[in-house]
Amino acid sequence: MNVRPVRRLKVRLLALLAAVTATLALAVSPLSPPTTAVAAAAPRHRVTYDHYSVSIDGQRVLLRSAEFHYFRLPSPDLWRDVLEKYRSAGFNTVSIYFDWAYHSPKAGEYDFTGVRDVDRLLTIAQQAGLYVIARPGPYINAETTGGGFPAWLKNVPGRARTSAPGYTAAYRDWLGHIDPILARHQITRGGSVILYNVENEYAEATDAAYMEDIQNKARADGIDVPTMTNDCCDAASWTSTWASGQGAVQIPGVDDYPQGFDCANADTSWGPWGAGLTERLREDAPVFAAEYQGGSIDQQNAGFDKCRELTGPKYMKFFYKSNLIESGATAFNYYMGFGGTNWGWLAQPNDVYTSYDYGSAITENRLLSDKYDEFKRQNLFLASVAPLTRTDPATAPASSNQAIETVARVNTGTRTQFVLVRHSDHAATTDDSATLDWTTPDGRYQVPVRVEGRDAKVLIAGYDLGGQRLVWSNSELMTHTVSAGRDIAVLYGTDGTQGSTVLRYSSRPTVKVLQGSVKASYSPRPIDPGLPPGSSSGDLRLDYTHSGLARVLISGGGRRPLLLLLGTDAEAAKFWQAGPLLVRGTSLVRSATVRGQTAYVRADTAKAEDVEVFGDAHRLVVNGSPVRTRPTASGSLLGTLPGPEAVRLPALTGWRSKAESPETRPAFDDSGWTAATKTTTESPLKPKTPTVLYADDYGYHYGDVWYRGRFTGTGAETKVSLNAFTGKRGSYLVWLNGRYLGSAAGGVEADADAPVNPAPGRGDFTIPAGLVKAGQQAVLSVLVENQGHNDDWIADDNRFKQPRGLYAVTVTGSDAPISWRIQGAKGGENLTDPTRGPLNNGGLYGERAGWHLPAYPDGTWKTGAATKVTPGVTWQRTSFRLDLPKGQDVPIALRFGGPVGQGYRVQIFLNGWNLGQYGGDIGPQTDFTLPAGLLRQHGGNTLALAIVARADATPAPVSLVALGNERGGVPVSDVPSPSFR
Numbered sequence: 001m002n003v004r005p006v007r008r009l010k011v012r013l014l015a016l017l018a019a020v021t022a023t024l025a026l027a028v029s030p031l032s033p034p035t036t037a038v039a040a041a042a043p044r045h046r047v048t049y050d051h052y053s054v055s056i057d058g059q060r061v062l063l064r065s066a067e068f069h070y071f072r073l074p075s076p077d078l079w080r081d082v083l084e085k086y087r088s089a090g091f092n093t094v095s096i097y098f099d100w101a102y103h104s105p106k107a108g109e110y111d112f113t114g115v116r117d118v119d120r121l122l123t124i125a126q127q128a129g130l131y132v133i134a135r136p137g138p139y140i141n142a143e144t145t146g147g148g149f150p151a152w153l154k155n156v157p158g159r160a161r162t163s164a165p166g167y168t169a170a171y172r173d174w175l176g177h178i179d180p181i182l183a184r185h186q187i188t189r190g191g192s193v194i195l196y197n198v199e200n201e202y203a204e205a206t207d208a209a210y211m212e213d214i215q216n217k218a219r220a221d222g223i224d225v226p227t228m229t230n231d232c233c234d235a236a237s238w239t240s241t242w243a244s245g246q247g248a249v250q251i252p253g254v255d256d257y258p259q260g261f262d263c264a265n266a267d268t269s270w271g272p273w274g275a276g277l278t279e280r281l282r283e284d285a286p287v288f289a290a291e292y293q294g295g296s297i298d299q300q301n302a303g304f305d306k307c308r309e310l311t312g313p314k315y316m317k318f319f320y321k322s323n324l325i326e327s328g329a330t331a332f333n334y335y336m337g338f339g340g341t342n343w344g345w346l347a348q349p350n351d352v353y354t355s356y357d358y359g360s361a362i363t364e365n366r367l368l369s370d371k372y373d374e375f376k377r378q379n380l381f382l383a384s385v386a387p388l389t390r391t392d393p394a395t396a397p398a399s400s401n402q403a404i405e406t407v408a409r410v411n412t413g414t415r416t417q418f419v420l421v422r423h424s425d426h427a428a429t430t431d432d433s434a435t436l437d438w439t440t441p442d443g444r445y446q447v448p449v450r451v452e453g454r455d456a457k458v459l460i461a462g463y464d465l466g467g468q469r470l471v472w473s474n475s476e477l478m479t480h481t482v483s484a485g486r487d488i489a490v491l492y493g494t495d496g497t498q499g500s501t502v503l504r505y506s507s508r509p510t511v512k513v514l515q516g517s518v519k520a521s522y523s524p525r526p527i528d529p530g531l532p533p534g535s536s537s538g539d540l541r542l543d544y545t546h547s548g549l550a551r552v553l554i555s556g557g558g559r560r561p562l563l564l565l566l567g568t569d570a571e572a573a574k575f576w577q578a579g580p581l582l583v584r585g586t587s588l589v590r591s592a593t594v595r596g597q598t599a600y601v602r603a604d605t606a607k608a609e610d611v612e613v614f615g616d617a618h619r620l621v622v623n624g625s626p627v628r629t630r631p632t633a634s635g636s637l638l639g640t641l642p643g644p645e646a647v648r649l650p651a652l653t654g655w656r657s658k659a660e661s662p663e664t665r666p667a668f669d670d671s672g673w674t675a676a677t678k679t680t681t682e683s684p685l686k687p688k689t690p691t692v693l694y695a696d697d698y699g700y701h702y703g704d705v706w707y708r709g710r711f712t713g714t715g716a717e718t719k720v721s722l723n724a725f726t727g728k729r730g731s732y733l734v735w736l737n738g739r740y741l742g743s744a745a746g747g748v749e750a751d752a753d754a755p756v757n758p759a760p761g762r763g764d765f766t767i768p769a770g771l772v773k774a775g776q777q778a779v780l781s782v783l784v785e786n787q788g789h790n791d792d793w794i795a796d797d798n799r800f801k802q803p804r805g806l807y808a809v810t811v812t813g814s815d816a817p818i819s820w821r822i823q824g825a826k827g828g829e830n831l832t833d834p835t836r837g838p839l840n841n842g843g844l845y846g847e848r849a850g851w852h853l854p855a856y857p858d859g860t861w862k863t864g865a866a867t868k869v870t871p872g873v874t875w876q877r878t879s880f881r882l883d884l885p886k887g888q889d890v891p892i893a894l895r896f897g898g899p900v901g902q903g904y905r906v907q908i909f910l911n912g913w914n915l916g917q918y919g920g921d922i923g924p925q926t927d928f929t930l931p932a933g934l935l936r937q938h939g940g941n942t943l944a945l946a947i948v949a950r951a952d953a954t955p956a957p958v959s960l961v962a963l964g965n966e967r968g969g970v971p972v973s974d975v976p977s978p979s980f981r
């Protein structure tokens with residue numbers, strides 16, 4: 001994301017067995033992809049599409065997807081945790097960007113192992129029961145460094161995102177590596193990849209031949225599922241929507257972020273970027289919301305909880321439901337479902353900081369929010385009501401109150417109607433009621449509705465609900481299922497509002513209210529001439545107030561029994577649908593199956609609580625342990641599950657600290673550094689120094705870079721003036737002959753916009769008299785942060801290829817030539833730590849010397865934490881042991897105490913992995929996720945903090961905090977974390 005153009009406005013064995021069987025059970029549901037557990041037979045499936053929807057093996061499917069970035073969760077076992085959470089929220093698809101920069105340290109070199117093992121990722125997605133929308137770019141944006149472009153691409157001639165030969169060779173090489181992995185996971189080969197996304201919001205400065213070539217390359221690499229793209233917002237306003245002509249894709253999609261990104265004004269924002277209605281771009285393809293806002297970046301440093309508010313359940317109800325009915329889209333991908341962490345130097349510097357929580361339904365610490373509940377309510381509805389996959393606009397029932405409007409769609413085959421009910425003034429916050437004059441397929445009815453504030457409801461009429469006929473309801477349907485010869489349906493409505501549901505029978509049925517207060521009345525209808533002689537029909541009408549959970553059992557009346565569960569939003573959210581079971585209670589049901597008479601459930605609990613299982617089973621096993629249950633009047637099994645054991649985390653003690661920055665000393669030996677002698681660069685911005693000092697030109701692409709410049713003194717020097725590019729939130733520090741001269745903020749992305757800022761990241765530093773002596777060598781040491789690379793949203797090399805490092809240097813009082821050496825991450829493009837990869841380290845002395853690594857011998861360091869630091873770099877290290885209870889998921893973060901520190905920043909290394917940056921100039925973040933896997937939950941851990949201070953400072957104290965505690969979770973193995981050698 002960027003500042004958009006104005007147009008944008010617009011275990012136990014049993015448990016294991018149960019787990020596998022549960023997965024298999026998912027596989028046979030027509031709405032679930034097959035799993036690799038059955039891959040031996042490698043069932044192949046066909047993906048087709050038409051005006052209405054995508055179909056798999058001829059069966060229409062409504063794609064319910066959320067975006068997931070594996071590169072923001074460097075612990076492969078946790079991929080399973082998150083993807084199972086997606087599935088349990090009712091998603092049947094996950095959309096995944098593949099980040100070129102994450103895999104490629106150097107032109108021609110790729111790594112797909114360890115935390116980069118996307119083959120494993122795709123297998124896990126399939127096992128979790130999810131189709132995959134594969135989005136390999138080459139450009140992905142995503143607020144990741146370079147928008148997914150590796151920084152070495154800045155040295156490749158030719159404009160990126162065009163047919164320029166240099167760029168073409170580079171992206172073809174990337175696709176040549178990623179495509180074959182995607183290809184073997186396609187649904188057509190027994191996998192679950194169903195769509196291939198070409199490029200990303202490719203809207204400005206476009207080159208159709210390039211769009212076409214990506215697709216030709218993909219086909220040559222074995223991609224045979226439909227191609228798609230995601231056009232930015234208000235797609236019709238762009239030159240090409242890629243719906244026709246050269247470069248056209250098969251299913252053009254559109255991105256929409258109606259709520260904008262102003263998290264600081266979460267309370268007042270309501271659709272500042274439009275109504276968020278996905279446009280139809282092709283008649284022969286379904287309407288596809290390729291990216292629909294599911295959260296927000298935090299451009300104002302408001303904190304991600306505010307972004308979660310901005311895009312909370314109210315927004316989701318109003319905008320998602322409006323879009324469903326108004327646009328008729330049958331494919332939705334919500335960006336993001338889980339955001340994750342910009343660990344290492346993954347962040348694009350201009351819009352994000354370490355956390356990429358995104359205000360998502362699933363938090364950065366993998367906890368479920370109230371947004372998750374809303375996704376579940378909506379997704380289960382979309383999943384259970386098949387007629388939604390093929391609808392056309394229809395005449396909406398008239399509303400008796402102008403304050404309330406209706407919009408309708410109909411499935412012309414089943415005649416099922418879907419009516420959106422909301423305020424006519426979309427921003428209204430009033431509480432209004434109306435009567436709808438509704439001609440349903442089963443007759444004309446006066447239907448009472450009520451809308452409180454910015455709510456929106458999708459009501460349904462004329463629906464064959466299992467073996468029942470739902471005439472209409474002003475409660476919303478969440479889901480229905482059939483079990484042990486009866487239908488079970490969950491309906492819900494706003495707490496305290498009136499509800500009515502009408503069902504059709506051939507004779508008066510028996511109604512038993514099992515719980516709550518529900519009034520039933522039956523009225524026979526005039527004989528339908530279409531019915532056989534002697535038959536009759538009548539309406540059973542149930543009237544109630546949505547309050548808690550009511551249960552009604554209806555039998556007879558010529559139909560199989562129906563258990564109706566009528567709840568409030570909150571009660572409905574307690575239900576999970578997994579395999580053949582409906583489960584009430586627990587904080588998460590991951591999967592379920594029934595074998596014989598036993599229900600096997602995998603579930604998480606945050607406390608001891610009741611669990612109720614509706615299904616064809618007499619016994620219950622949860623997470624491998626039998627649960628004592630009793631049968632209920634509702635025909636369910638009721639039992640109690642234990643909660644997690646309490647957890648105590650160790651205090652962080654035993655610190656040792658050491659200051660470094662030897663590079664500032666004149667006598668420091670830099671003979672092993674790279675001499676900065678190049679005189680040409682691919683950067684569109686030509687340097688103002690005699691030789692090129694851009695870090696990327698010397699293969700130093702990520703993190704901090706040191707410069708040492710030598711010149712012969714005149715004794716008349718009074719000032720050093722520098723220009724440096726760091727990207728937003730970056731700064732640089734300057735020493736002369738070992739004396740600290742000060743720091744300045746570095747140049748940012750905006751400096752690349754026309755007219756190009758002639759003095760980006762300018763700093764003037766006074767030279768104290770006598771510091772430089774006539775005829776003697778002087779040494780200038782400069783530490784330049786590189787906060788990451790600009791994106792290329794506008795396909796403009798000025799922006800994407802903006803350099804990092806020194807741009808101009810002048811010494812007032814001297815015109816002596818300066819000879820420069822440069823040092824970034826050890827080895828540069830030749831990785832010295834391939835496990836942690838290209839984005840883990842920059843060039844701080846301690847990083848080059850392995851101070852961040854486990855087992856580094858710090859025994860000679862000063863004991864105690866670094867409580868006072870001076871300008872330059874100071875490290876502190878400690879270790880701690882964890883032995884968390886097995887079978888529990890305890891998300892742990894490192895918390896910095898007090899207000900966010902100013903004048904310094906801290907790089908956080910856990911077991912050698914760079915898990916982010918803390919500091920007032922970086923962002924508001926004080927809790928830093930330490931993901932299980934990188935964090936050894938049963939063993940020793942090493943924490944190393946690199947403090948880069950621009951002034952004397954007192955660094956904030958740190959502690960470990962548990963942000964959740966669930967019994968359940970998934971098994972997580974330690975991610976290999978090589979030690980110091």
Ligand code: GAL
Binds near residue numbers: 141201232255
């Ligand atoms: C979209 C883009 C995504 C991401 C998002 C904002 O425009 O396609 O990659 O940048 O905006 O978070």
